[in-house]
Structure formats: structure tokens, C-alpha cells
Amino acid sequence: MDAFFYIILVVGLLSSGICLVAGILKKAPNDITILSVAAVELALMVYLVGSIVRVIAGEPIAGEAWEFWGYLATAMLLPPAAVYWSILERTRWSNFVLAAVGVTALVMAARMNQIWY
Amino acid sequence: MEEARNVNAPHPEASPDHGSASARDARSTDTPHGDTGSTDSRSTDTPLGDTGSTDPRSTRNTGPGRLLIAVYAVFAISATARAGYQILTKFSDAPLAYLLSAFAAVVYLVATVSLAKAGSTWFKVSLVAVLVELVGVLVVGALSIFDPVAFPHETVWSLFGRGYAFIPLLLPILGLVWLYRRRPGTRPSGAQN
Numbered sequence: 189m190d191a192f193f194y195i196i197l198v199v200g201l202l203s204s205g206i207c208l209v210a211g212i213l214k215k216a217p218n219d220i221t222i223l224s225v226a227a228v229e230l231a232l233m234v235y236l237v238g239s240i241v242r243v244i245a246g247e248p249i250a251g252e253a254w255e256f257w258g259y260l261a262t263a264m265l266l267p268p269a270a271v272y273w274s275i276l277e278r279t280r281w282s283n284f285v286l287a288a289v290g291v292t293a294l295v296m297a298a299r300m301n302q303i304w305y
Numbered sequence: 306m307e308e309a310r311n312v313n314a315p316h317p318e319a320s321p322d323h324g325s326a327s328a329r330d331a332r333s334t335d336t337p338h339g340d341t342g343s344t345d346s347r348s349t350d351t352p353l354g355d356t357g358s359t360d361p362r363s364t365r366n367t368g369p370g371r372l373l374i375a376v377y378a379v380f381a382i383s384a385t386a387r388a389g390y391q392i393l394t395k396f397s398d399a400p401l402a403y404l405l406s407a408f409a410a411v412v413y414l415v416a417t418v419s420l421a422k423a424g425s426t427w428f429k430v431s432l433v434a435v436l437v438e439l440v441g442v443l444v445v446g447a448l449s450i451f452d453p454v455a456f457p458h459e460t461v462w463s464l465f466g467r468g469y470a471f472i473p474l475l476l477p478i479l480g481l482v483w484l485y486r487r488r489p490g491t492r493p494s495g496a497q498n
Contacts, residue, residue: 281368285375
């Protein structure tokens, strides 16, 4: 597990925690929960840029390269998709949808780490 | 615009195949629960939510249903990607397991789409998809435990979905509960959601 994973671990868990609490408190998605999901997207962008830099620098991906990039691309689609889905109907349940993003990104980042090393 | 999404559902063709007495009970208990969120958000944030100008019961795409659909969508994506990967790269290793993966992916896709669609026809599609999913996870889960030699290769449903935090086992149960509570033809006259 590298630094990219740990960044997503922290940001993802924070985001999921914030959204989960907001949902439990029966709040609709607000700036805080949506921005926390945006932070997950940002963390994934850091992973993307970092990975591109590493590949250009000549570091090899141990597993299937296209599988790694597939995971990363899919993970980066999740936050915008979840935010879109959650603002179509702004109920407390939408916050649980947002809460799923951080955890899912975390699992995908763990898998991306496995593929890379 | 958002309201339109919720209410543009066609009127349910009031399917008569459910008892109305028990239906009424279930409806009266789940209505306040399902509404808490939208009422709350309506008062604090936005005027969206179930406006109820047409029958809001004809859609499963609201409240907790939206969370369910989102989780189904994630599983549809991951199962499709996984099955596609397995079939493209190592199909000959375990054709049965990988075809099973593909089948699971199709079930998740159908469940996701049908849950998001309004109307009683899509309700039936959802019901079939979720039941198939439940049978699939139970049968494959049991086989992978009792006959690990025949099922050595991983699918979403292996070991009751242990590789996915048992969500594949939980999902069809929650799906059935949700479908039961939102089944068509249970709306009494005059009750506004």
C-alpha cells in the first residue's frame, strides 16, 4: 500500500463518515457532504496524476496495466455520478448514496494498489 | 425538472394480485418512514421530493430506493467489468464460473434498470431479477462451500459474496423488502403520500 492509497483511505473514510452522519441526522445533501465527495474525486485525481508521472518515469505496473487504468477511470466516475444521483432527489437517503462513494473508492484503491505491485 | 422525474411515472395498472387488507397495513407503516427524509429536506433545503400529483407508489426510484439502486449500479458495473475481464483473459480456465459471473452481471444490470423505472411492468421485472439474484447467491454460495472443487473460481456470489463484504447476500433481501413496500396497487383512495 502506497501513499496514494493512504490518501484515499483517509479522505474516503472521512467523506463516508460525514455523509453517513448527515444521513443519520436526516439531512439532505448539502455543501459539506457534496464537497467531501468532491475531495474523494480530488484524491483520485492525485492518484491519476501520480500514476501517470510514475509510468512516464519508467516504473512498471506489475499487474495488467489496462486493468489498473480501468479501475482508476471507473473510480473517478463514481463521485460525479453519485452527486448527480443524489441531487436529483435530495433526501437523507441521498447522503447514504454519497457515503457509499468514499468506501467504494477505498476498496477500488486497494485493488489498484494490488495490481500495481 | 426533478419533480418531473418523480411524477412522470405512468399510472400503475393497479395490479389486483395482492391482498388489500395486508397491503393497507404495510402501507400505513412504511409511509411515515419513507417520508421522513423528503419532508425534512423539503422544509430545510428544497421543495423537491414526492409531490404526489400522480401516484408516487408506482415508482421504486425514491427515498431508500435510490440508495438501493445506487448500490445495485455499483454491483452491475463491478460484476460486468469482472466478468468481462475473466471471459476475455482466461475463459478456458473455468468456463462455468465465468459464465456464472456474466450471468450475475446481467442480473445486476436488469435489477438496476428495472428498479429505476416506474410502473408495474418494471416492478415485475425487478421482482424476477431480485429473486433470481437471491437464488443465485444462495445456490452459488452453498455450492462454493460444499463443493469447492467444482467451484474453485471466484464469482461475485461465491461464499455468499464474502469477497464483497456479503453485500451480494444482503442486497436481494433489502431489494425484496423494498419491492414489497412499494408494490403496485396498494394505494388507498384519498391517501396522499
